[in-house]
Amino acid sequence: MTATEARAKAASWLEERLDLSAVREAIGHKTVPVHSATRWYYFGGMTLFLFAIQIITGILLMLYYRPTVSEAFESVQFIMTRVQFGWLIRSIHSWSANLLIFIAFVHMFSVVFTHAYRKPRELTWLTGIALLGLMLFFGFSGYLLPWNKISYFATKVGTDVAANAPLVGPAIARFLRGGDDVGGATLTRFFAFHVMILPLTALLLVGLHILLVQQHGMSTPPWIGPSGVRQMRFFPNFFLRELMVWYCALAALGALAAIFPWELGDKADPFASAPAGIRPEWYFLAQFYTLKLIPSHVWIFEGEILGILGFGLLALGWALLPFWGTDQVGAARTRLVAGAGVVMVSYLAAFTVLGYVK
Amino acid sequence: MRAPFIALLLAPLGLLAQQAAKNSCLNCHSALDGEAQRPALLIKNDVHTTNGLGCADCHGGDPASDDPGVAMNPAKGFIGKPARTAIPKLCARCHSDPNFMRKFRPQQRVDQFELYQTSVHGKRLAEGDENVATCIDCHSVHEIRAVKDPAAPVYPLHLPETCARCHADSKKMAKYGIPTNQFAEYQTSVHWNALKVRGDLSAPTCASCHGNHGAKPPQVESVAAVCGSCHVLFAQLYQKSVHEPIFSAASGGGGCIVCHSNHGIHQPSTAMLEGPKAVCSQCHDAGTPGAKTAVEMAGWLDGLDSALKHSESVLAEADKAGMEVSEAQAKLSDGRDDLVKARLALHAFQPVDMKKPIDAGMAVASETLHAGQAALHEKDVRRMGLAISVVFIGITIFAIWALIRRLEPKGGLPRDASTTPR
Numbered sequence: 001m002t003a004t005e006a007r008a009k010a011a012s013w014l015e016e017r018l019d020l021s022a023v024r025e026a027i028g029h030k031t032v033p034v035h036s037a038t039r040w041y042y043f044g045g046m047t048l049f050l051f052a053i054q055i056i057t058g059i060l061l062m063l064y065y066r067p068t069v070s071e072a073f074e075s076v077q078f079i080m081t082r083v084q085f086g087w088l089i090r091s092i093h094s095w096s097a098n099l100l101i102f103i104a105f106v107h108m109f110s111v112v113f114t115h116a117y118r119k120p121r122e123l124t125w126l127t128g129i130a131l132l133g134l135m136l137f138f139g140f141s142g143y144l145l146p147w148n149k150i151s152y153f154a155t156k157v158g159t160d161v162a163a164n165a166p167l168v169g170p171a172i173a174r175f176l177r178g179g180d181d182v183g184g185a186t187l188t189r190f191f192a193f194h195v196m197i198l199p200l201t202a203l204l205l206v207g208l209h210i211l212l213v214q215q216h217g218m219s220t221p222p223w224i225g226p227s228g229v230r231q232m233r234f235f236p237n238f239f240l241r242e243l244m245v246w247y248c249a250l251a252a253l254g255a256l257a258a259i260f261p262w263e264l265g266d267k268a269d270p271f272a273s274a275p276a277g278i279r280p281e282w283y284f285l286a287q288f289y290t291l292k293l294i295p296s297h298v299w300i301f302e303g304e305i306l307g308i309l310g311f312g313l314l315a316l317g318w319a320l321l322p323f324w325g326t327d328q329v330g331a332a333r334t335r336l337v338a339g340a341g342v343v344m345v346s347y348l349a350a351f352t353v354l355g356y357v358k
Numbered sequence: 359m360r361a362p363f364i365a366l367l368l369a370p371l372g373l374l375a376q377q378a379a380k381n382s383c384l385n386c387h388s389a390l391d392g393e394a395q396r397p398a399l400l401i402k403n404d405v406h407t408t409n410g411l412g413c414a415d416c417h418g419g420d421p422a423s424d425d426p427g428v429a430m431n432p433a434k435g436f437i438g439k440p441a442r443t444a445i446p447k448l449c450a451r452c453h454s455d456p457n458f459m460r461k462f463r464p465q466q467r468v469d470q471f472e473l474y475q476t477s478v479h480g481k482r483l484a485e486g487d488e489n490v491a492t493c494i495d496c497h498s499v500h501e502i503r504a505v506k507d508p509a510a511p512v513y514p515l516h517l518p519e520t521c522a523r524c525h526a527d528s529k530k531m532a533k534y535g536i537p538t539n540q541f542a543e544y545q546t547s548v549h550w551n552a553l554k555v556r557g558d559l560s561a562p563t564c565a566s567c568h569g570n571h572g573a574k575p576p577q578v579e580s581v582a583a584v585c586g587s588c589h590v591l592f593a594q595l596y597q598k599s600v601h602e603p604i605f606s607a608a609s610g611g612g613g614c615i616v617c618h619s620n621h622g623i624h625q626p627s628t629a630m631l632e633g634p635k636a637v638c639s640q641c642h643d644a645g646t647p648g649a650k651t652a653v654e655m656a657g658w659l660d661g662l663d664s665a666l667k668h669s670e671s672v673l674a675e676a677d678k679a680g681m682e683v684s685e686a687q688a689k690l691s692d693g694r695d696d697l698v699k700a701r702l703a704l705h706a707f708q709p710v711d712m713k714k715p716i717d718a719g720m721a722v723a724s725e726t727l728h729a730g731q732a733a734l735h736e737k738d739v740r741r742m743g744l745a746i747s748v749v750f751i752g753i754t755i756f757a758i759w760a761l762i763r764r765l766e767p768k769g770g771l772p773r774d775a776s777t778t779p780r
């Protein structure tokens with residue numbers, strides 16, 4: 001029996017047991033519009049690719065990681081020094097986490113600027129925003145797990161900020177820390193969030209997000225006319241292009257891990273004083289710097305509480321973008337959303353840089 | 359109606375209080391010029407003033423009277439400016455009285471005068487030598503501050519200069535025939551560096567070795583004990599060493615100072631063991647077994663020191679390259695401990711005792727060097743692995759691109775005007 005015959009036989013065996021004709025049909029008919037903004041479609045796929053990398057490397061790290069105050073740092077040190085390719089897995093996991101958040105932001109803004117959030121894609125947008133929030137929480141919870149000095153104090157700062165949220169702040173902070181302060185209970189709790197609660201929720205949302213994308217197809221920007229849009233078959237034409245982008249990302253991750261291995265630092269010491277200039281991860285820097293700029297009291301309100309309330313309202317307004325950012329006639333709202341997008345990107349970029357520099 | 363009546367009743371008490379607080383000494387001396395005015399200006403910072411004592415408590419007289427004839431009447435106990443020979447006893451009236459001193463500070467020492475009488479200063483003063491230091495020469499007069507006051511002349515940071523005011527004065531010291539270079543030498547010492555540069559208040563000053571009120575040079579037999587009060591382990595080893603009886607018999611100061619000197623104690627190094635400035639060569643001629651042992655011990659110390667430094671630099675290079683070497687860096691501190699132990703063991707002057715920490719330190723240096731070199735090698739392997747994988751990824755990307763070109767010949771993508779989901 002030749003290889004072709006064997007393949008055909010195996011395919012037929014599968015076909016008899018799993019009726020994949022519907023899937024094949026869907027893939028075969030799926031197309032991707034080709035226009036000046038097509039390149040932005042790749043960012044969604046790249047986010048998915050990096051998420052897959054996170055799951056794979058995360059599972060491998062979990063084989064050795066021990067989530068206790070006395071063993072967390074040592075187990076990561078063991079992974080970095082003794083486990084075969086442990087350094088590579090851990091560095092790729094850390095670099096990929098940061099790249100994933102960056103790419104997710106790029107993907108979100110590409111959706112804003114191409115106005116892909118419009119009807120009937122409101123739910124796609126909402127699941128995407130929820131996924132971005134989950135990614136940020138993934139980053140926040142994962143940052144503490146090596147239990148080193150910087151991550152310990154950054155988590156203290158982060159949970160202190162949460163504690164200042166109006167009404168529910170202290171309860172949220174206590175829930176996150178598992179007590180009054182960051183300690184062993186926080187580490188166990190963050191580990192549970194990071195490897196169980198967040199992945200399960202994220203997988204469900206990713207599934208729903210992809211399902212919605214399949215259902216509605218790829219959005220075409222409003223400035224492209226209703227007719228004459230060229231189409232590219234998703235499989236294999238677009239998929240092969242995505243594969244090229246994923247390989248490029250893989251090479252970049254490998255280079256970052258080999259040339260700039262992710263540092264471990266010193267073990268956390270809760271009794272030591274906080275290192276000078278402690279700050280959260282880069283994706284929280286803009287908010288952190290903004291809170292620093294707000295005076296301690298604004299009229300009768302505490303500055304920090306006001307700031308957190310402001311961020312909450314801003315996030316809510318942003319999440320509800322499809323509901324206020326579209327209009328039936330004219331393009332006034334579209335221009336407003338584009339303007340808001342430019343302001344948001346400028347603010348995040350400028351304040352992240354300022355938060356890093358100052 | 360009731361208030362004026364109470365005021366009238368309390369008036370005599372007010373007058374009494376005014377009378378008690380009156381200090382005519384201060385009133386008159388404040389109005390005088392020059393030296394006569396000086397005490398009145400200085401006294402406000404004096405620890406005695408802040409504790410409620412006045413001029414008359416030392417000088418006698420009647421401060422309640424504005425008439426100088428009455429205020430400074432010897433019949434009222436006025437003694438004027440006390441003679442220098444009388445000063446220690448005058449201060450001791452209160453400072454040797456535990457019942458009186460307890461009122462101000464329950465734990466205040468009261469043995470200063472007793473100690474002073476045993477000091478070189480006290481003995482000479484008793485013989486009538488007014489040139490020697492009395493209480494006021496160190497503590498100042500009329501502006502006497504508590505020892506813990508950073509502005510006090512006897513505060514640890516200022517004490518060397520206070521002693522040097524007399525002991526660095528060649529004219530003053532001429533008649534005693536003692537050197538005046540102690541302060542200059544002390545300024546070159548590790549102790550001065552600790553005190554003045556690092557601001558370490560526990561660093562030894564003159565009083566730490568000589569005593570303060572009972573100040574005198576330590577005797578030859580007690581030098582090791584004086585140094586050993588801080589350098590405990592060094593002193594213990596030295597006491598058991600072959601050098602102890604020999605150095606104790608040395609004339610002109612023995613013990614630790616034979617090798618380390620006294621006031622100008624410099625940072626010890628292996629140059630003390632070998633080379634042109636070797637202190638061992640003062641007694642052990644070149645080529646003798648003692649000199650050979652000293653050279654051998656210097657070689658061990660230098661060898662371990664440079665081995666540890668080499669390991670440290672290799673680990674630092676690996677660390678800078680992003681390699682995880684914190685475990686080895688922590689281990690390196692064990693090696694540094696061994697070097698300190700070896701330097702300590704040297705004071706027993708038994709090469710066998712010293713070899714133990716040297717060997718342990720060399721083992722640490724070798725182990726950490728190996729870890730650093732392995733990390734650097736690993737770094738190179740990673741870069742090579744990266745280069746190879748990038749080549750393979752590049753080939754794969756090229757292959758995919760070629761496949762796309764095959765799937766989409768010349769004409770490019772088909773044009774499809776059908777309804778596109780929007």
